[in-house]
Amino acid sequence: MEVYEAIRSNRSIRRFTGDPVTRDDIEHIAHAGRLSGSAKNKQPWQFILVTQRDTLQALSAGGPWCAHLAGAAFAVVMVVEDLHTPRTLTTPFDLGRASQNMILAAWERGIASCMATIYEPDTVRDILNIPAGMDIPWAISFGYPHPDVDPRTRPPRAGGRLALDQVIHWETW
Numbered sequence: 001m002e003v004y005e006a007i008r009s010n011r012s013i014r015r016f017t018g019d020p021v022t023r024d025d026i027e028h029i030a031h032a033g034r035l036s037g038s039a040k041n042k043q044p045w046q047f048i049l050v051t052q053r054d055t056l057q058a059l060s061a062g063g064p065w066c067a068h069l070a071g072a073a074f075a076v077v078m079v080v081e082d083l084h085t086p087r088t089l090t091t092p093f094d095l096g097r098a099s100q101n102m103i104l105a106a107w108e109r110g111i112a113s114c115m116a117t118i119y120e121p122d123t124v125r126d127i128l129n130i131p132a133g134m135d136i137p138w139a140i141s142f143g144y145p146h147p148d149v150d151p152r153t154r155p156p157r158a159g160g161r162l163a164l165d166q167v168i169h170w171e172t173w
């Protein structure tokens, strides 16, 4: 899949087939995260890879819109130090960039995903034994898309993107 086609066709998927993702694919996706560029090359991330069903189910209590984690083949939980301390937004940008690289590398292999914003970090901290002082801003569910929601074979869902002329300004505002 070409990069542009992966960007164009990727949608958030919250229902998965239940088929496992191989360890090779999981590590390939994790490599896509760790290979990402970051401000000052700080690589501020740690990725917790979760495949155990009972742990995934427990993680779905991490926030009001985290339910899809329970049915994922695996999840990547993003962990970072000093997310809020720097005066710039480079650390959240770095995490987003690594996340999107993992999402696209997965999608190239037909593995769909969905973000899960963590509103209850201490719940996740307890489940995964994450040290105090580390931030846990979000996790990402990964798995093979259920056929009913597979964007490669289903008609486009509502909630598409703004048209180009709604978001671009040539030369000046």
Ligand SMILES: Cc1cc2nc3c(=O)[nH]c(=O)nc-3n(C[C@H](O)[C@H](O)[C@H](O)COP(=O)(O)O)c2cc1C
Residues within 6 Å of the ligand: 010, 011, 012, 013, 014, 063, 065, 066, 068, 114, 115, 116, 117, 118, 159
């Ligand atoms: C920063 C961020 C946080 C998100 N958090 C959640 C979430 O907690 N739960 C969820 O189901 N989807 C979450 N999403 C997915 C968005 O709802 C989704 O990308 C958006 O509605 C557009 O849908 P699409 O990706 O299918 O085009 C998040 C997406 C982003 C970029």
